[in-house]
Amino acid sequence: MGAVKARRMPRAVREQQMLDAAVRIFGQRGYTAASMDEIAELAGVSKPLVYLYLNSKEDLFTACIRREARALTEAVRAGVRPDLSADGQLWTGLRAFFTHTARNADAWAVLHLQARTHGERFAAEVTAMREEIVAFVTQLITAAARDVHRDPHLSEGEAAGLAEALVGAAESLADWAGTTEGVTAKQAAATLMNFAWAGLGDLMTGRPWSPPREPETEPVAQAG
Amino acid sequence: MGAVKARRMPRAVREQQMLDAAVRIFGQRGYTAASMDEIAELAGVSKPLVYLYLNSKEDLFTACIRREARALTEAVRAGVRPDLSADGQLWTGLRAFFTHTARNADAWAVLHLQARTHGERFAAEVTAMREEIVAFVTQLITAAARDVHRDPHLSEGEAAGLAEALVGAAESLADWAGTTEGVTAKQAAATLMNFAWAGLGDLMTGRPWSPPREPETEPVAQAG
Structure with a gap:
C-alpha cells in the first residue's frame, strides 16, 4: 500500500x-x-x-470549472468575519469576492464567461455554484435583519430577492473591475457597498457608507 | 415599383x-x-x-437576438418618465424592464440564457445591447446626482460602476422573478429599488423606499 x-x-x-x-x-x-x-x-x-x-477537453474544462467554483466559494466563506456587524460581514465577504476574482482573473473568465458560453452542460456547473452563493448571502441578509430587529419583518422571499440582486451586482462589477483600468478590488467592493448598503438615495445626498474601522488585512482564502 | x-x-x-x-x-x-x-x-x-x-439556424438565432435586444432596450427607454424625480425615473425604468421581461419570458431566455450559452458570436450580440443599457443607466445616475448637488461629486467612473451594479442586479432578479412562483414584475422592481435606492442599511432599520405617488399605469413599450 x-x-x-x-x-x-x-x-x-x-x-x-x-x-x-x-x-x-x-x-x-x-x-x-x-x-x-x-x-x-x-x-x-x-x-x-x-x-x-x-x-477529454470537455472533462478537463469541467474539472477546471469545479475546482475554481469551489475555490471562489471557499474564499468568500473564509472572508466573511462573523465577529463583525452585518455591514462589516457584507463588506468582508465582498472584499474577499473581489480580491479573489481580481487575483484569479483567468479563473473568473472560466467561471463567468467561458463556462456560460459553451453549452448547457458547463453552464449547469456554474449554476450550482451560484445557487450555493445566493443561499449563503440569503442567510447573511436574514441574520443581519434578525440582528437589527428582534422580530424580523424581512420575509424569506424578500431576503432571497435581495441576495439575487447582490450576487448579480457583484458578478457584473467583477467583470467591470477586470476590464476597467485602475479599478481595484477594494474600490469595486466599496462601490457595491455604497450601492447595496447605503443605497443610491443616501449616496446622492452625500451620505455614503463608510467601512468599519478594522485592521487593513486582505482576506485570504483558506487552503482546502 | x-x-x-x-x-x-x-x-x-x-x-x-x-x-x-x-x-x-x-x-x-x-x-x-x-x-x-x-x-x-x-x-x-x-x-x-x-x-x-x-x-441558417445560426442566422435565424442572431436575428432573434437582435430583434429582442432592440425591443427590450426600447421598452426600458420608453418606460423611464423624464418628468419624474431621479428615484421616480429609476422606478419607472425598472418597472418597464421587469414588465417587459415577464411578458416576454421566451425572449428573455433567448437574450440572457441561450445567447450567452452557445458561442462567442451570439454572446457578442448581447454584450452590445448590455453596453447600451449600462451607458443609458450611467446617464440616469449622473443626471440624478446633478439634480441633487449643483456641483456633483459623483465621478464618471463611480457612476459607471453603480450602473454596472444596477444592471447586474436587474438581470439576476429578472431570472429570479421568472423562476419563482408568485413574484410579479412590480415586486421585483420594488425589491431592486429597496436594494438600490434605499439601501440594505435603511431597509434593515425599517426605512424602505416608497414608490412616488403616480397613476398606476404599467409602462408600455412603444412600437418600433
Missing part, C-alpha cells in the same frame, strides 16, 4: 498542474480556441498524459 | 412570424434542441422558406 500511495501522490500534483495550465489557457484563449497541445506544454507534460488523467 | 413593394410587404410580415415562432422555440427548448421543423410549423410556413428568408 505504501508503494501505491507513493505513486498516487505525483498524479494528484500533476493533475493540479494540468488544471493550473488549463485554467490559464481556457481563460485567456477561450474554450473553443484553447488547444490541448498548449495546455500540455504549459503544464510540462505530454498531451497523452493529459488525456490519460483528464480524459 | 408598386408591384415590388406589394410583394415585399408579405415577406416582412412573414419574417416577423418566423421570428415570433423562433423566439418561442429557442426560449423554451434551448438553442441546441430547437428544430427548424418545429419553428417552420409554428410559423405556419415551409422549412425551405425559413431557410430562404433567414439563411
